[in-house]
Amino acid sequence: MGDRIDFNINDALKHYLSDPATVATPEADGALQDCETDPELLTTSLVNGILNPIVDSIAENPEALTRSSTFDSLQFLLKCAPNFLISQRTFPSDPDSELFKLSRSASLLSSATLSKIFDLIISGLSSEADAVHNDLETDEQDASRHQKDLLEMYAFLLQWSISVVEVKAAEKSSGAPVKGRGGKVTKSKGTARDGSWDSSAQLQTALDTMCKVLKLKLGKIFVTTSERDTFVGLFTRPVYLVLENEQRIKSTALRMHSFKVLCIAVKHHGHAFGAQTSIIQNLSYFEHLAEPMAEFLHILSEQYDYPQLIDEVLRDLSNKEFNNNDTRGPKSVSAFIIKLSELAPRLVIKQMTLLVKQLDSEAYTLRCAVIEVCGNLIADLSKQEERNEHSKMQINGFFDILEERFLDTNPYCRCRNIQVYMKLCDLEQKFPKRRQAAAELAARSLEDKSSNVRRNAIKLLGKLVSTHPFSVMHGGQLAYKDWDERLQAVEEQLNALKPPADSPGLGEKHSQAEATVDSVLLDEATTIDSPAKERAPMTERQQVAALKKAQEDVASSELMTRLQLTRKYYTEAMRFIEVLHAGSPVVCQLLSSKNKSEVVEAMDFFVVIDAYKIEAARTGIRRMLRLIWTKGNSDEGKGVQTHLIDCYRGLFFSAPDSFNENDAANYVARNMISLTFGATPAELTSLEQLLNTMVKADHVSNLVVTKLWQVYSVQKQDISRNQRRGAIIVLGMLATANPEIAVKEMGSMLRIGLGPLGRSDLALAKYTCLALRRMNPTKRQGKEAAVEASKLPNEHAILTKLAAMVEIVSDSKEWFGVAEQAMGAIYALSKHPDTLCSEIVRRKTRYVFQPRDDPSPTEPIEGIEGESHLPSPPPEGLARTQRAPLALSQLLFIVGHIAIKQIVHLELCELDFKRRKAEKEKTKAANASPIKSRGVDQDELDLIGGTTEDDFTEAMTHIRERELLYGENSLLSNFGPMVTEICSNNTAYQDEDLQAAATLCMAKLMCVSSEYCEKNLPLLITILERSQNAVTRSNVVIALGDMAVCFNHLIDENTDFLYRRLNDNDASVKRTCLMTLTFLILAGQVKVKGQLGEMAKCLEDSDKRIADLSRMFFTELATKDNAVYNHFIDMFSLLSAEKGLGEDAFKRIVRFLSSFIEKDKHAKQLADKLAARLARCESERQWNDVAYALSLLQHKNEDIQKAVCGGFRLVEPTAA
Secondary structure: OOOEOOOOHHHHHHHHHHOHHHOOOOOOOHHHHHOOOOHHHOOHHHHHHHHHHHHHHHHHOHHHHHEHHHHHHHHHHHHOOOOOOHHHOOOOOOOOOHHHHHHOOOOOOOHHHHHHHHHHHHHHHHHHHHHHHHHHHOOOOOOHHHHHHHHHHHHHHHHHHHHHHHHHHHHHHHOOOEEOHHHOEEOOOOHHHHOOOOOHHHHHHHHHHHHHHHOOOHHHOOOOHHHHHHHHHHHHHHHHHHHOOHHHHOOHHHHHHHHHHHHHHHHHHOOHHHHHHHHHHHHHHOHHHHHHHHHHHHHHHHHOOOOHHHHHHHHHHHOOOOOOOOOHHHHHHHHHHHHHHHHOHHHHHHHHHHHHHHHHOOOHHHHHHHHHHHHHHHHHHHHOOOOOHHHHHHHHHHHHHHHHHHHOOOHHHHHHHHHHHHHHOOOOOOOHHHHHHHHHHHHHHOOOOOHHHHHHHHHHHHHHHHOOOOOOOHHHOOOHHHHHHHHHHHHHHHHHHOOOOOOHHHHHHHHHHHHHHOHHHOOHHHHHHHHHHOOOOOOHHHHHHHHHHHHHHHHHHHHHHHHHHHHHHHHHHHHHHHHHHHHHHHHHHHOOOOOHHHHHHHHHHHHHHHHOOOOOHHHHHHHHHHHHHOOOOOHHHHHHHHHHHHHHHHHHHOOOOOOOHHHHHHHHHHHHHHOOOOOOHHHHHHHHHHHHHHHHOOOOOHHHHHHHHHHHHOOOOOOOHHHHHHHHHHHHHHHHHOOHHHHOOHHHHHHOOOOHHHHHOHHHHHHHHHHHHOOOOOHHHHHHOOOOOOOEOOOOHHHHHHHHHHHOOOOOOHHHHHHHHHHHHHHHHEOOHHHHHHHHHHHHHHHHHOOOOOOOOOHHHHOOOOOOOOOOOOOHHHHHHOOHHHHHHHHHHHHHHHHHHHHHHHHHHHHHHHHHHHHHHHHHHHHOOOOOOOHHHHHHHHHHHHHHHHHHHHHHHHHHHHHOOOOOOOOHHHHHHHHHHHHHOOOOOOOHHHHHHHHHHHHHHHOOOHHHHHHHHHHHHHHHHHOOOHHHHHHHHHHHHHHHHHOHHHHHHHHHHHHHHHHOOOHHHHHHHHHHHHHHHHOOOOOOOOOHHHHHHHHHOOOHHHHHHHHHHHHHHOOOOOHHHHHHHHHHHHHHHOOOOOHHHHHHHHHHHHOOOOOHHHHHHHHHHHHHHHOOOOOHHHHHHHHHHHHHOOOOOHHHHHHHHHOOOOOOOOOO
């Protein structure tokens, strides 16, 4: 026994934890000690030669470890491998041995050697545990000291070996290279075999062995607490080391075995405080341990009946304060608390009074955690079978916390709060009162400044609708009208059941109730009198009657109670629906949000509430249509368009699965038509784009198109005018993507829209003309699909019918729309539209100016050459019914519109000429000989070709300027002086409609010729200033905008008259003017000369649409080169001098404008210019305005700050 080692665990731990290289190994094998000076001697064969005998001896008897040579040799070998990660290797000094210097950075042992050592220690400890167990069972006390030392030695080596194995596993997973001699990156010995070694199985066996040892009656071996704690620490320390490895913790088997070791140590060996400390540290330094630590505590509580540790950890965490810079700690603690509340809610609820204190923490992640914990606890309490008053109080308390958190300062907390409510919506218990409060708070959150909060608020409202508790009765639909009718019916039933005020039965019930409650206070006489009245014996008939009456009273009472509950149910449902109606307009606004995910949620919300028949959904669904124009350059923009199409397909264009093909087509066609009912022009334009996109994506079947034509063409039975109109509107929209849809049914359109039905319904005729225009693809469509535009001769039936529709006699205002679309169709379809329109003008002129007593007005029309195929004008009776001013108004409308269309026609002719010339040159170049001959002649040809094109352009300009309005043979030349005469003599021509038509005609003619424009511009401006008709003023504003594009030099000097309309009394004129100026300024068509202040005033207009349009204008203007900065001073001067602008409104405008001054240089320059005004301010209001503007600019000028701090000083001039 002379070579038995004298092992002291405390001394060994002291050296090991300080620096493993300092652990003394004097009795190690001599061959190993020789390697200290020459590391190259440490070969695998040498190590195996020393290790194999040790393995054999310990396998034979575990006590062989107590030999000094065996124990020191094993320690020596373990020192040859690093047992701390690179980030943790901070040692007081370097070892003297060259071998151990190298082992600091790289393992000098192969994986096979490490595996052999690990197996040796595990098997030895396991055998020793069995031996100790047998000794303890036989109560052999003499061997306890020897067993204690042996267990400590094995446990010490096991801790060391696990540390080495974990370092190797960590470096292997991170792929960290190791350094050899001279700092070069080298591979350790046996690296070739390292990749195949997975230590997980051995580690699992080691953890099993630890559990076996810890299950022993260690109290009999380790007498003192300190000895036991030291020994248990040899097992728990490596377990925590294993848990620090994120890859290890992902293995369920390893994780469970690690938890088992810790649970036994806590439960049976007093490791609770150590575990508490380790858990808190792990949460602070290792984010991946948050949920595993919660899982460990749950297992400890459930399987080992030790919930005390949860209480201690939560108590410790609730008092913990985190540094402002520490983000990892709060995040990890939050995840831990949330997971623990999911696994062990009954234990967490005990410590909620302490955890709630974290709601005051500056770390928002901790506040989020408490919010989610409250939600988890509510969910758990609601699932309990037995509910008492205490649990109800707890639920109410947690709901109170959640409702308060809607106002948390951090948007992430507000979002988490809303998400918790969404989870609670899925509970079986509905909490009606709390749901109502949540709905109101969510509706309020729709106006939150954070888009993320708004998006989640929309989702919560949708979730509240889809999980609402009002589906028990009446099927669950939430139409306000239906619920209101039900409530009124219940109210009527209740009023019918209420007895009269002097009812004796009611009096008896009240007196009985009073006697029951306050019998002591009643006088004796009353008590005596009452039974005295009932002493008279009742006959059998009276008893039956009394019994019957009592039964009726009970039934009536039960019915009243049931009706009262029903009324309460209906009232709560209506309150919920009212919240949704109040929130829907805000969600409509959010459809215009810049945040695309918010827009998508808003769309989904309207789809959901539409499924529940909530009336407010229709407004939102119509508003969604405009999203089809979302710019699709980015994935977000395309995502919005795609989602919109999906929503509309689900709502309108997808029939239920139970329908057959024919029924499905009927369903879709009917829905398409319904979308046109009550739609505004803007909505129809958006719907056209939507249907266009859907046709291109092949989402509209041919059968649906056929059904639409059937609705449009039906004649045998009367159908709604709106339905027939809707059918042709939709067909015209579909034809924009596929003109063949219109071409195939020309006959139907001629028969219906341009036939008797169209003449009786001018709106139907207008939309039919529009559909006919779509037979030829537009310029944009022509680019997308190589469709050659086919033009028709003027004798074609379509054109003759269109001409007849223009000449139809009607007093209806809708005639103007029909005429406009018919002439547009003529110019789109005819080869020679000018010829046909000239004849229309001639015939209309004859009709207007012919004597009214002429018995046969149609005679001159029949004699027109080449027009015999055109239909005759209306009969005489109709002609006589039309007022002369209205007929003249219609003529002037035709003339003006033809003038505009003729300009467009000329431009198209010029483009067509250039296109043909380019194609001809391209063909000529392709067919030309590669040998260049007659180069001079070729250059001359090119010159001629260029001249020809220039000549053609000049000819078009000459026709426009000199021939259309001033040519000898021009038909329009007769009307220029006429409309000027009518407009200048409004006293002679007093008809308001005639004046409006004449003004519009003159404005259109002014767009044709600059000479005519210059001559009549003063008259047009006078009309703009003096006309009492808002429509006329709006038309003139639009016309001036067009003239600014055509003849910029004429309008540029008169833009002040345009800006004045921004102060027009009529909102429609003001809005039209703002839109026109927005286009002209942003397109660079007019120069801004200080009038932007007028547009800035519109930011505070009472009409929201005007204010929004102005806001959009300045937002777009700010993208131009320093435009807001350049005009800021001018705008400020105008706004400050405006007496009608309140101080608060002024501040809001200036604050909005100053938000576009982003460059520091610009801010400083503006501040200097504004500061110079402080000394010249004549009133305190002026001074306050300048000071406020300075406060918004980031100038950092001390002199300016001093001047502002000095306040306003009124300096009066001294008397001479």
